[in-house]
Amino acid sequence: ELKVEQNPLFLSMQEGKNYTIYCNYSTTSDRLYWYRQDPGKSLESLFVLLSNGAVKQEGRLMASLDTKARLSTLHITAAVHDLSATYFCAVDMLNYQLIWGAGTKLIIKP
Amino acid sequence: DSGVTQTPKHLITATGQRVTLRCSPRSGDLSVYWYQQSLDQGLQFLIQYYNGEERAKGNILERFSAQQFPDLHSELNLSSLELGDSALYFCASSVDGGGTYEQYFGPGTRLTVT
Numbered sequence: 001e002l003k004v005e006q007n008p009l010f011l012s013m014q015e016g017k018n019y020t021i022y023c024n025y026s027t028t029s030d031r032l033y034w035y036r037q038d039p040g041k042s043l044e045s046l047f048v049l050l051s052n053g054a055v056k057q058e059g060r061l062m063a064s065l066d067t068k069a070r071l072s073t074l075h076i077t078a079a080v081h082d083l084s085a086t087y088f089c090a091v092d093m094l095n096y097q098l099i100w101g102a103g104t105k106l107i108i109k110p
Numbered sequence: 111d112s113g114v115t116q117t118p119k120h121l122i123t124a125t126g127q128r129v130t131l132r133c134s135p136r137s138g139d140l141s142v143y144w145y146q147q148s149l150d151q152g153l154q155f156l157i158q159y160y161n162g163e164e165r166a167k168g169n170i171l172e173r174f175s176a177q178q179f180p181d182l183h184s185e186l187n188l189s190s191l192e193l194g195d196s197a198l199y200f201c202a203s204s205v206d207g208g209g210t211y212e213q214y215f216g217p218g219t220r221l222t223v224t
Contacts, residue, residue: 042215043200048212098155103153
């Protein structure tokens with residue numbers, strides 16, 4: 001059974017700091033997605049990682065994928081309050097399904 | 111705006127009732143996915159349809175059913191509702207091609223069962 005584990009599940013940090021969210025998964029896949037969800041809102045696609053070594057950056061967020069380690073990271077640089085949200089990773093099962101992590105709730109304090 | 115639409119936005123109903131949630135995918139997307147998100151269960155995949163046919167099933171209760179119509183819109187039917195069915199229900203769509211199954215989410219329907 002494919003498992004996707006995110007950690008931490010909750011993260012409170014100060015503005016200006018750097019931090020990393022980890023997404024580990026238990027079976028072979030070379031496609032992984034990161035989504036953002038604001039409270040009570042829908043999910044928004046952030047990054048699509050389609051191969052080993054893929055790295056994508058958007059503003060203060062950078063995502064990477066290591067398929068050999070079955071690990072993806074979402075790195076936050078010099079955090080700002082607007083990045084407060086819940087972040088989900090989802091692993092492509094290659095059979096039309098995505099398996100979702102539990103989400104990391106990120107709170108960034110001024 | 112993802113291009114995926116869902117109606118209604120909010121729904122309040124009583125236990126034992128039946129409701130229908132509607133989803134229209136992005137133009138050109140053939141796949142529709144339904145998810146349930148509650149506070150204690152996270153994001154749960156319910157079911158997927160591709161071009162009118164059921165393709166994958168997740169943790170969908172027998173009281174729930176779905177279908178995708180020829181115009182590709184989809185409906186999720188929830189019956190014999192219980193308090194525990196109160197949740198946000200999301201629909202997502204994907205084109206299923208080009209090497210990615212990236213999903214685009216609708217705004218959701220918030221269901222409250224009283």
